[in-house]
Amino acid sequence: MSAVVGARPTSPQASNGRPSGPFTGTGKLLRFMVRRDRIRLPAWVIGIGIFVPYFFTAFETLFPSEAELAELSAFTSGPMIGLLGGPGYGLGEGLSYVTFFTALYVVYFMLAAALMNILLVSRHTRVEEQTGRAELIRANVVGRYAALTATLIMAVISNAAVTLLVLGGLLAFDAPTSGSLLVAVGVGAFGMVFAAVAFVCAQVSEYSRVGSALAGAVLGGTYVLRAAGDMSSEHGNLLSWLTPYAWSQQTRAFVDERWWPLGISAVVSIALIVLAYRLSDRRDLGAGLRASRRGRASAAPWVTNPIALALRLHRGGIRGWVFGLVVAGLVYGSTTGPFVDSFADMTGTMGEMFTTGPDPVLGYLNTLMVMMVIAVAVYALLAVMRVRAEELDGRAEPVLATAVSKQAWLAGHVLVTALASIVLLVLACAAMGLTAASSTGDWSLVGELTVAGLVGAPAVLVIVGLACALYGLSPRLLPIATVVVTFSGLAAFFGELLELPEALLAISPWHYTPAVPGEAITAAPLLVQTLVALVLAAVGLLAFRRRDLVAT
Amino acid sequence: MTDVITIENLVKDYGRVRALDGLNLSIAPGEVHGLLGPNGAGKTTTIRILLGLLRPTSGTVRLFGEDPAAEAVALHRRLAYVPGDVELWPNLTGGEAIDVFTRLRGGADRSLVESLAERFDLDLRKKGRTYSKGNRQKVALVAALASEVDLLVLDEPTAGLDPLMEAVFQECISEAKAAGTSVLLSSHILAQVEVLADRVSIVRAGQTIETGTLAELRHLTRTSVTVTTEQPADALADLPGVHGLAVEDGQTRFEVDGEHVPIVLQHLAPLGVRSIVAHPPTLEQLLLRHYGTGDGVPSASAPRPAGRARPAEPARPGHTSGATSRSGR
Known part of the structure; x- marks a missing residue:
């Protein structure tokens, strides 16, 4: 080592003569x-x-x-x-x-x-x-x-x-x-x-x-x-x-x-x-600019059952989605005012776009609300994929070796996902209502959009149920839910344009959701959606109980 | 008293692959039972069936006398499990994970958790993703040992631990045993099983090929003997049950089948024995015999066709250390 001192090369040439x-x-x-x-x-x-x-x-x-x-x-x-x-x-x-x-x-x-x-x-x-x-x-x-x-x-x-x-x-x-x-x-x-x-x-x-x-x-x-x-x-x-x-x-x-x-x-x-x-x-190899923080030495006192554990595990993701969708809701809602202004210039054909309601503003807000429904459905899908990762990565096994039954484990995750989906949708729509109201001066929009979020929720629950059923039967089937969400998302915006047959449109869970705000709310489709979601979730729980845990 | 674990003729198929092929196992209350076998022998599958996570294709499985799949929740309150490959939640600290496991099992004394963490030199405040493999293993061990349970199910629990921690682990298991806890210890670390286990089952290709106390198993194998005698001892090679006799530097080395030891001793005595060293077979030798052959039948042991003339002993340590390092991975 000491031999190097004084022999410091003046040019960036290593001792073997090759550049370094x-x-x-x-x-x-x-x-x-x-x-x-x-x-x-x-x-x-x-x-x-x-x-x-x-x-x-x-x-x-x-x-x-x-x-x-x-x-x-x-x-x-x-x-x-x-x-x-x-x-x-x-x-x-x-x-x-x-x-x-x-x-x-x-x-x-x-x-x-x-x-x-x-x-x-x-x-x-x-x-x-x-x-x-x-x-x-x-x-x-x-x-x-x-x-x-x-x-x-x-x-x-x-x-x-x-x-x-x-x-x-x-x-x-x-x-x-x-x-x-x-x-x-x-x-x-x-x-x-x-x-x-x-x-x-x-x-x-x-x-x-x-x-x-x-x-x-x-x-x-x-x-x-x-x-x-x-x-x-x-x-x-x-x-x-x-x-x-x-x-x-x-x-x-x-x-x-x-x-x-x-x-x-x-x-x-x-x-x-x-x-x-x-x-x-400015940093060492392998290190970040921000040192990773040490956490708490013991779990929060409320983490005592499978539902609480599921909530603890999904919490970070839910927070991120709430933040993202509320910001998106605020931004999209604020476009309502300019939309009203531009609507005055629109031709007759343009107005047909919002055939769902007598009021073009409500029709516009309904389009935005459907976007939110689809975004929350994507959240639900990703959340169930995380549950699948818990199993495939071997983190489910030690939990299931405690006094937690397989059904309780899956039910905890599905329940948290379902509740988070409802909260997400209502918050996102309420945020949209807030800026929509402030940009148009019509403050009834806040309530209408909050209700719209609730009306849209059963459709998302169908996706939660479907994902649960598919995952319960076999983790390998979960991509089918992705296909359904992708297809239903595209169908919502392009289905009528592309003149898709009714039989195909019927796959989409939000095809049945009343077009709110604007349309009258009917209970029947919402009850049917909720029932379908419950049946699918039950199928998933029963199937999961019966199948082998996938070993790594 | 009913056995803690009773497994009879257990069969498990994954599609067309047969993972377990008529496995038998029984563990009495308070017993530490070593489950030994090569990778893929079916140890982990057996444990997962015991935990009710997999359903057997056929056969009987009883845990505390009950069906582990049907009564999973009630039975799991009485046991703690350490998987071979511990995966933790990346964003939960080790301390949080330990609390999750112990609380879901029915609760544990927090001061016990802390003292165990100290013994295992485990930092409870680090996030799961920052733990090394050994530290993840420690998290699962602390969570299991902190719970007051009747049975510990440990699947290669010390893979990735350093020798110091290995010693702490052995202490902890001895304490648990003294407290009357039954232990199912699946392991590759033979020294560990030799120290801890009351009884051992050797599993291979989904079947139990040997079971018993270490003393019982040793009957089935050979003792290595090194003697220095006044008169040449070459003639011993002709005795039944003596293998691989070699003379080096005035020392005679050979192996002798367990049941022939008395006859060999009778023949040794007149030769004028100056020193004699006899080793009981290590578990490694037992295992090598079973892993090294295709059928696991005792008579087919020692696949050393060329080893008869030359002493087999020097070859053994090489094999042995190979097996140990493989298990340590």
């Missing part, structure tokens, strides 16, 4: 990462790209002429397009398959690209450190920036591949070149922004899940902001511009094209990546 700086080994690590991801990444990239030809083929089947498309777009414009798509350029004059696709569907490509990047960055940075594999790697001739840099290169390559595939898909369907480039680069740039966000988030906590959850929260939170902006003013406002969505969507591809919004994405990405490198210097 903070980036040493990046190339080797990159090759290793490519090898590890040789199936997963192509699957993501192709999985995203393949939806371009899919959508265009579907459009041509569904709307053989552009006249039919025009009818549809009249149906899905204004706040609807703001909620589900984006700023809605190109839906008026000059409407084509390409502009329709850009206005309504490109946002989903962006979301998928962002998810791909968040998972990729988490997988190659924080997960590696958390599992201790990074330690093995860093013990070799590898610079301290090598892993970050190799991951960054991976992200760039992946986003470039997505860009190329989307571009190819658009060009194959005869979309104009410059607009196609804007859309494709927009998707790739959005992915890159979230790679950068994920890089920063990965530095904050020593747990990969916290990091990717943070990045996911940024993705979801900015979506809500964007939707609020795009819903309250035509082509968005400042709120939309605060989010990375706008930097890709406001290029007005195929309409009045401009490249400069993409520049914001580039600047923000670079700034975030520089920040991530800086942060990585």
